[in-house]
Amino acid sequence: MNLFHRIARWLEVRIGVGELVERELTGYLLPRNINPWYSLGSILMTAFAIQVASGILLLIYYVPDADKAFASVTAIMNNVPFGWLIRLLHAVGSNMMVLALLLHMLSVLWMGSYKRPRELNWLTGFVLFNLVTAACLTGYLLPWSQLSFWATTVATNSVGAIPVIGQQLVEFLRGGKLVGAPTLGRFFAMHVAVIPLTIAALVGGHLFLLKRVGVSAPPFGKEDSRNRWQGESYRYESHPGGISFFPNYLLQDLTSICLYLACLMAVLFFDPYIFFPREAFNPANPYLTPAHIKPEWYFLPNYQTLKIFPSELLGLAVQGGAMTLLALLPFLDRGDERHPLKRPLFRVCFWGGILLWLGLMVWGHYS
Ligand code: HEM
Numbered sequence: 245m246n247l248f249h250r251i252a253r254w255l256e257v258r259i260g261v262g263e264l265v266e267r268e269l270t271g272y273l274l275p276r277n278i279n280p281w282y283s284l285g286s287i288l289m290t291a292f293a294i295q296v297a298s299g300i301l302l303l304i305y306y307v308p309d310a311d312k313a314f315a316s317v318t319a320i321m322n323n324v325p326f327g328w329l330i331r332l333l334h335a336v337g338s339n340m341m342v343l344a345l346l347l348h349m350l351s352v353l354w355m356g357s358y359k360r361p362r363e364l365n366w367l368t369g370f371v372l373f374n375l376v377t378a379a380c381l382t383g384y385l386l387p388w389s390q391l392s393f394w395a396t397t398v399a400t401n402s403v404g405a406i407p408v409i410g411q412q413l414v415e416f417l418r419g420g421k422l423v424g425a426p427t428l429g430r431f432f433a434m435h436v437a438v439i440p441l442t443i444a445a446l447v448g449g450h451l452f453l454l455k456r457v458g459v460s461a462p463p464f465g466k467e468d469s470r471n472r473w474q475g476e477s478y479r480y481e482s483h484p485g486g487i488s489f490f491p492n493y494l495l496q497d498l499t500s501i502c503l504y505l506a507c508l509m510a511v512l513f514f515d516p517y518i519f520f521p522r523e524a525f526n527p528a529n530p531y532l533t534p535a536h537i538k539p540e541w542y543f544l545p546n547y548q549t550l551k552i553f554p555s556e557l558l559g560l561a562v563q564g565g566a567m568t569l570l571a572l573l574p575f576l577d578r579g580d581e582r583h584p585l586k587r588p589l590f591r592v593c594f595w596g597g598i599l600l601w602l603g604l605m606v607w608g609h610y611s
C-alpha cells in the first residue's frame with residue numbers, strides 16, 4: 245500500500261472521508277446543461293483570495309500614516325523586490341473583481357436564478373456587491389495620493405446631502421470636518437479588517453445557501469425553464485443524471501479560472517497603469533484641488549447621476565431608489581418563468597438598465 249492510500253485509510257477510519265468525498269465531490273451532481281457563466285462564482289472566490297493574499301503582502305511595507313503612506317507605496321513600487329507586482333496585482337485585481345462581480349450579477353439576472361427559492365442567495369449577493377465596492381472605495385484612499393485625497397473628499401461630501409444627519413455622517417466618516425489623518429486611520433481599519441472579514445463570512449453564507457437550495461438548472465435547452473419547486477415546504481433541487489462536481493465540473497471551473505487569470509496577467513503586463521490617472525502619482529495636497537478628479541470607472545454612473553440632477557439630494561434619492569428596487573427584485577418579479585426570451589418586460593429592463601449604466605459611465609468619463 246503506498247503512502248497516499250495509507251493516509252486515506254487512516255482518515256477513512258477516523259472521519260469517514262470516503263463518504264464525504266462521495267457526497268460532496270463525486271456524488272455532488274450539477275445540471276447537465278450547466279454553462280460557463282456558472283463559473284463566475286468560483287472566479288470571484290479566486291479573485292477575493294488574490295486580494296487577501298496580495299493585501300497581506302502589501303501590509304508588510306505599507307505605513308498607514310498620512311505623512312508616510314505615499315512614500316511607503318512609492319518604496320513598494322521602486323525598492324521592494326517584486327513590490328510593484330504585488331501592488332499592481334492588488335490594484336488591477338480589484339478592478340477585475342468588480343467586473344467579474346457585475347458579470348455574475350448579470351448572468352444570475354439573465355437566467356432568472358434570483359427567483360424563488362433563491363431570494364436569500366440574491367440578498368446575500370447584493371450585500372456582497374456593496375461590500376466589495378466599499379472595499380474599493382476605502383482602498384482608494386490608502387496610497388494618500390492627490391487622487392486618493394480628492395476622490396474621497398468628493399465621495400464623502402455627497403453624503404452631506406442627506407437631510408438632518410448628513411453633516412454628522414460626513415464628519416463621522418472623515419473623523420473630522422475635512423479628509424485628513426483620522427480619515428486614513430478609519431478607512432485603513434475598514435479596508436484591512438472589517439470589510440474583508442465581513443465579505444469572508446458572507447461568502448460562507450452565500451455558499452451555505454447554495455448547498456442547501458441546490459444549484460439552479462439553466463433555463464435553456466431541454467430542461468424545464470420554470471422553477472421546478474412550487475410547494476411551501478423546503479426542498480433541495482437535485483439533478484439526477486447530472487455531471488459530477490469532481491472531476492468533471494471542477495475541470496470546467498478551473499479552465500474558467502485560468503482564463504480569468506490570463507486576462508488579469510494580460511492587463512498587468514501590457515497596460516498596468518490603465519486604472520491609474522495622472523493624479524495617482526502625486527502625493528496628497530489639501531491646498532491644491534486638481535482640475536479633473538474622477539472616481540473609478542464603476543462609480544462613474546453614480547458620480548454622473550449626482551451631477552445631472554439639480555440637487556444632490558435628488559441624485560442620492562434616485563440612486564437609493566434604484567438600489568432598493570434591485571435588492572428587492574426577487575420579491576417584485578415573482579413569476580415562475582426563468583427563460584429570458586419568454587420574459588419581454590424583463591428583457592426591456594435588463595438591456596435598458598445596462599445601456600443607461602454604460603451611457604452614464606461614458607458621459608461621466610467625458611464630462
Ligand atoms: C464576493 C462576491 C461573490 C461570490 C464569491 C459569489 C460566489 C458564488 C458562487 C460560488 C456561486 C455558485 C456558482 C454560480 O452560480 O456562480 C454563486 C451563486 C449565486 N450568486 Fe453569487 N457570489 C458573489 C456575489 C454575488 C452577487 C453580487 C449576487 C447578486 C446580487 C449573487 C447572486 C447569486 C445567486 C442568485 C446565485 C445562485 C445561482 C444559481 O443557483 O444558479 N452573488 N455565487
